[in-house]
Amino acid sequence: MEITLFSPLDMHLHLREGDMLKAITLPSINDFASAVVMPNLRDPVDTLEKVQTYRKQIESLVSEHAFEPLMTVFFRSFSRQELIALKSHIFAVKLYPAGVTTQSEKGISDFSAIEPTLEILQELKIPLLVHGETNGFVLDREKEFLPMVERMAQNFKDLRIVMEHISTRDSLRVLERYENIFATVTVQHLLFTLDDLAGGLLQPHLFCKPIVKRPADRQALLDAVLAGHPKIMFGSDSAPHPLDKKEAPGCAAGCFTAPIALPVLAELFERHEAMSRLQDFISGHAQTIHGLEPLPKPVRLKKEPYKVPQTFGSVVPLLAGHTLSWRVSSRGD
């Protein structure tokens, strides 16, 4: 059995920089037509110059593949002039509260100061992507941040807001309430709960932010995604860290899922008899929501056993060593 996905889009991707960028980008540029590239490098991508430099680094790896990086900038107070200059070079602005995830130290701590920039984003029709977590108790952070998202949605009704990597039922409720709020969902939040991370033995490769939640949260996300919820897009949040930063005390947050995303999703949608809705989750909804016209790129998957490699370079992928029932035809691993 085979399926073809047309122009798969990864609406939330960490490609990192330097050697890591070179080591881990191939699965993404092979399997996807386009990906929204996160700006949280060691030195955050928050100027036009940095966007252009980073885009060139990524494009130098693309070679014969059809793949378009959709660049983002790290939220700060931008002037109207800066955002006008940036607009044609970026897909969106990404807002991190300070300290909530990898390399977010320069994120926002004073939310009263962000409104002038939101005003300009709204005017220029630049989407706002939000890592919606507070610094509260780890399981409550997403829920605690929701009033902030709601306030933005109310005050800037024409601002397109994407709640990234949602992990709770609470976020789904807010998604219903506001026309201008959308969401991305990862593979790991569809597959796992805190029981998988820490209920038996502790599994560092399942550790990410937002942390995986309760079974009822996972089920609610899965139900919404499999039902074809039109405001929910796939965003892997694939976030590689080298093995020695994962299998050690002080394990970094992030699941490396780029190489397994399509096979896992095919398996999941097939198991739940929802295969007909995979195309929209992986591309259609994002095209409609954002008015994207991605590169035409058919990606074929075969129903054949795919043993997930133990490592890609220095990085252990999610489900390393497991055998999935679908593989991407054009990949040799």
Added chain:
Amino acid sequence: MEITLFSPLDMHLHLREGDMLKAITLPSINDFASAVVMPNLRDPVDTLEKVQTYRKQIESLVSEHAFEPLMTVFFRSFSRQELIALKSHIFAVKLYPAGVTTQSEKGISDFSAIEPTLEILQELKIPLLVHGETNGFVLDREKEFLPMVERMAQNFKDLRIVMEHISTRDSLRVLERYENIFATVTVQHLLFTLDDLAGGLLQPHLFCKPIVKRPADRQALLDAVLAGHPKIMFGSDSAPHPLDKKEAPGCAAGCFTAPIALPVLAELFERHEAMSRLQDFISGHAQTIHGLEPLPKPVRLKKEPYKVPQTFGSVVPLLAGHTLSWRVSSRGD
């Protein structure tokens, strides 16, 4: 500054077996007059012969130290005759639900079948120590198990029941409700929450069962312990695993706290101006509850910096590398 603790008791201790037993037992036999030794070896300690063999292995390490292991047997259906034979050789029977922690596979899954044994324990005045967790969602397990503890307490009013390593406010409420229920508390549940384990980077050496909980749970335990709650005893649940079982995918549950327990408790009680209540937490309450007459053993602590070693043999202790403000005078590390 110096303090002397008289006959400290560790009411819940894992000494393991073989090379591990030899490698990690010294801090316990140096710092404590006695410890309740858990029976969850690879082959559970559940017969008189196994108790005697295990006790001999432990006693062979005691040499000149004054230290008495209080042996336990792994709960199963025991006959009256078996328990009569065991009574003078054991301190208590330890009940594990199946699958809830390290080497608990042979634990109880059919709770309707345990009552005849509880009846005999009650008659023979043998305490029942309970690892009170279900196989539910990791944060709810202790709370979900409480009705089972309550049922035991109601049906066997003269059975002395100890809820081991309690980690929630809910358990404190049950403790208040039944005269025959008591509890032990560990160092890690007084110090840490899930935020310390997984709120920033993931910390495998803070991973234990029951998992550390919410800030309000930790605070409630701390308040009860520092206030001198007479039904709460110290039980370290010190549970060593070799480094390669902790700093790896599939990290085993357990914090190795035996070497740091007394310094950490001295620091904690001093900081909260409760030093006068440490003696009862560390020994007095257990003596009263269980009618114990421990070996007379003064253990002196000095207020001097103690840098916790990175490893004891192959085991990384909790707070490795941290500098504590108290040290056990008789230990050279």
